[in-house]
Amino acid sequence: MPVSRSKETATTPGGGSAAPTSAPHRRAFKLRGDLAIAIVVLMPSIVAVAIFIYFFIGYTLYVSVVKWPTLLPDYTFVGLQNWLNMFQDMRFQIDMRNLVLYAGGFMTQCIVIGFLLASLLDAKIKSEAIFRTIFIFPFAVSGIVTGVVWRWLMFPSSGLNQLFETFGLGFLKSKWYTDPTFGILAVTIAATWQFSGYVMALYLAGLRGISHELKEAAAIDGANTWSLYRHIIIPLLAPVTFTAVVLTGMGSIRVFDIPAVLGTGAAFSTDALAFHMFQLTFQSNKMSAGAVIASLMIILAAFLVGPYLASLQLEEAQ
Amino acid sequence: MTFQRLWSRSAIYFVLIAFAAWYLMPIYLMLITGLKTYDQVSITNMWALPFPLSLDGFSQAWGKVSANFGNSLMITVPAAVISAFIGSINGYIFAKWKFRGSNTLFMLFLVGMFLPYQGILIPLVQTLMALGLYGSIVGVIFVHCIFGIPITALMFRSYFAGIPNELIDAAKIDGCGFFGIYRWVLLPISFPAFAVVLIWQFTMIWNDYLIGLIVVSNPRLAPVNVAVKNLAGTYTTQWQVQMSGALLAALPTIVVYLALGKFFMRGLLAGSLKG
Numbered sequence: 001m002p003v004s005r006s007k008e009t010a011t012t013p014g015g016g017s018a019a020p021t022s023a024p025h026r027r028a029f030k031l032r033g034d035l036a037i038a039i040v041v042l043m044p045s046i047v048a049v050a051i052f053i054y055f056f057i058g059y060t061l062y063v064s065v066v067k068w069p070t071l072l073p074d075y076t077f078v079g080l081q082n083w084l085n086m087f088q089d090m091r092f093q094i095d096m097r098n099l100v101l102y103a104g105g106f107m108t109q110c111i112v113i114g115f116l117l118a119s120l121l122d123a124k125i126k127s128e129a130i131f132r133t134i135f136i137f138p139f140a141v142s143g144i145v146t147g148v149v150w151r152w153l154m155f156p157s158s159g160l161n162q163l164f165e166t167f168g169l170g171f172l173k174s175k176w177y178t179d180p181t182f183g184i185l186a187v188t189i190a191a192t193w194q195f196s197g198y199v200m201a202l203y204l205a206g207l208r209g210i211s212h213e214l215k216e217a218a219a220i221d222g223a224n225t226w227s228l229y230r231h232i233i234i235p236l237l238a239p240v241t242f243t244a245v246v247l248t249g250m251g252s253i254r255v256f257d258i259p260a261v262l263g264t265g266a267a268f269s270t271d272a273l274a275f276h277m278f279q280l281t282f283q284s285n286k287m288s289a290g291a292v293i294a295s296l297m298i299i300l301a302a303f304l305v306g307p308y309l310a311s312l313q314l315e316e317a318q
Numbered sequence: 319m320t321f322q323r324l325w326s327r328s329a330i331y332f333v334l335i336a337f338a339a340w341y342l343m344p345i346y347l348m349l350i351t352g353l354k355t356y357d358q359v360s361i362t363n364m365w366a367l368p369f370p371l372s373l374d375g376f377s378q379a380w381g382k383v384s385a386n387f388g389n390s391l392m393i394t395v396p397a398a399v400i401s402a403f404i405g406s407i408n409g410y411i412f413a414k415w416k417f418r419g420s421n422t423l424f425m426l427f428l429v430g431m432f433l434p435y436q437g438i439l440i441p442l443v444q445t446l447m448a449l450g451l452y453g454s455i456v457g458v459i460f461v462h463c464i465f466g467i468p469i470t471a472l473m474f475r476s477y478f479a480g481i482p483n484e485l486i487d488a489a490k491i492d493g494c495g496f497f498g499i500y501r502w503v504l505l506p507i508s509f510p511a512f513a514v515v516l517i518w519q520f521t522m523i524w525n526d527y528l529i530g531l532i533v534v535s536n537p538r539l540a541p542v543n544v545a546v547k548n549l550a551g552t553y554t555t556q557w558q559v560q561m562s563g564a565l566l567a568a569l570p571t572i573v574v575y576l577a578l579g580k581f582f583m584r585g586l587l588a589g590s591l592k593g
Binding site: 033034035037038039041042045046048049051052053054055056057059060063113116117120121123125131133134135136137138139140141142143144145146147148149150151152153155157158159162163166193197198201202205243246247250253254256257260261273274277278281282287290291293294295297298301304305308309312313316 | 330331333334337338340341342343344347348351361362364365404407408411415417421423425426427428429430432433434435436437438439440441442445464465467468471495496497521524525526527528532543544546547550557560561563564565567568571572574575576579582583586587590591
């Protein structure tokens with residue numbers, strides 16, 4: 001406050017003594033009032049986020065440690081009993097194995113394909129906009145539509161298998177989602193179709209951020225394309241890769257729509273945590289069992305999102 | 319050198335075209351299957367072109383999903399508009415009215431973007447029942463508006479952060495207060511931000527399945543993606559109906575994407591927090 005007043009008097013030499021002191025004072029007062037209005041206007045959103053996100057998360061965690069076995073609420077505390085029961089459950093164990101397979105398959109495909117396509121599009125391609133539009137459009141298509149169409153594309157006695165046979169690629173034939181062990185990997189192919197364009201867009205934005213001088217300097221330096229990528233481009237794009245890992249990891253934890261279309265499959269081979277949670281809670285009314293899986297999904301998500309948001313906060317602080 | 323260059327350029331185009339074909343294949347399949355009659359649809363003739371063309375599949379599917387298509391419009395349009403409006407106010411506050419702890423508060427908002435919805439479904443249903451919103455389209459709109467708060471605040475905050483503070487200060491000196499600055503300074507120049515947010519929210523809400531499934535149990539009130547999923551479950555061998563229904567459900571968001579791709583791309587980057 002003293003600083004601004006001295007500035008004011010310095011810039012208006014010979015001004016009346018009353019006006020320069022009272023005007024900033026009044027303005028400061030009004031600003032504080034406007035800041036108060038801002039906080040009041042923000043308040044409904046703060047309350048909504050506090051209840052619908054934070055309180056609800058806490059409530060779900062709470063339901064996972066009470067009895068509540070049917071539709072009627074029963075808040076008898078049972079500790080970790082529901083969790084221990086869930087860990088014994090065969091379907092849950094398969095879900096966890098599916099999550100590992102799904103995350104591995106989905107993340108690898110999205111990152112490899114996304115990076116490959118972005119690098120190719122960055123090589124001064126004619127009609128780049130058309131390719132880009134085609135690669136990204138599946139992201140505008142819903143998970144249900146993706147599931148419905150890929151269920152037919154991967155129909156074992158038809159679809160892709162038939163196409164492979166026609167083109168003499170019979171060795172590529174697969175049981176797809178009907179495979180009792182690796183059915184979940186077929187789900188990742190459909191999910192990658194939908195999401196890899198997004199990852200490509202992230203990498204393309206990252207590549208556009210690397211200066212041409214840097215790439216050209218490396219080229220003149222005699223760096224061949226491979227070492228240019230290995231030593232300069234891939235390390236520079238590490239933040240993009242981190243983003244892609246977080247987004248595809250989140251996608252792996254919450255995948256629901258495609259398994260909902262395919263069903264749980266033979267021996268739960270296309271089941272997912274989110275679908276299991278849905279069936280337990282809303283079809284079998286096993287609230288606490290559903291809450292265990294829901295809580296686990298939140299905890300898994302927190303492990304990914306925590307470091308991500310922390311890194312963003314560091315970036316912003318710099 | 320030139321020969322090598324020609325070879326490598328051809329290889330690049332070959333890979334790009336192959337991937338383009340891969341990405342377009344499902345749409346092609348939906349189209350050729352949807353235009354077939356039931357007699358033409360068979361497992362062995364999946365890739366055959368439809369001849370003669372028939373709109374039976376589409377008219378049958380439309381009869382089954384048109385009401386839900388309408389529901390989706392009644393959900394998506396208001397929800398996108400309301401959440402864009404809320405987001406513009408919140409983004410304005412987070413960008414231009416910083417108070418102690420506002421950045422931390424903003425981070426706490428962002429957590430909501432990454433929340434797996436399963437994590438809050440149980441209390442959500444209980445709360446909606448208590449509020450009398452369960453089972454209604456208004457309830458679905460309400461839920462989408464609440465869970466749109468983080469992403470819309472983020473998108474508008476990034477946009478408004480790029481507006482010079484001098485502009486705000488000048489408006490303050492002219493006597494504009496909190497609402498005046500929003501109404502007369504920021505709103506007139508925020509068309510691009512509204513376009514990005516409206517398109518993003520439209521796409522996300524239209525494509526939602528889980529919230530629609532949980533909040534409205536009555537299939538007649540359900541959004542279109544719930545209906546398409548049910549269609550695929552009932553018409554198991556009538557692939558022409560399934561594919562037509564899926565294509566109809568996908569059409570609005572694809573049209574919006576093709577017409578306004580530039581804004582969609584910006585939404586993609588903002589959605590990853592890297593805008």
